[in-house]
Amino acid sequence: MASVSVDDVRDVINVTAVDVADAKVLKMIKRAEVALELELGKEIDYADCTDSEKEFIVVLAAVYAICYLTGGSAVGLSFSVGDQNVSVLDKVPPLDILQAELERMLAGLKQPHVGRV
Secondary structure, eight states: OBOOOHHHHHHHHTOOTTTSOHHHHHHHHHHHHHHHHHHHTSOOOTTSBOHHHHHHHHHHHHHHHHHHHHTOEEETTEEEOOOOOOGGGGGSOOHHHHHHHHHHHHHHHTSOOOOOO
16 A cells, blocks of 8 residues: 655655645645545545555645645646746646646546455
């Protein structure tokens, strides 16, 4: 099983603890966890999840961090990014690429799983 860390989220968008504090990133991770739980209709623990769930939570929390840095907003899987003239955002991947990645991962996570009981 995998665990989501604040550094995982920061690595996606190339920022440091100076740019976004640990406590703020942890809140974003928890919000991403809840969004995924609502999408999949099952309980998920970001500290003990599958690799696919971890990746989704990390990327969604990174999008939340971009919204935080730009003054944008995010609710669930809906994002609004304001002015991106913040210097720390020079290294951030484009939001549309991250959003496409989220949609691709969510589609895979929603695939029916056949396994042994």
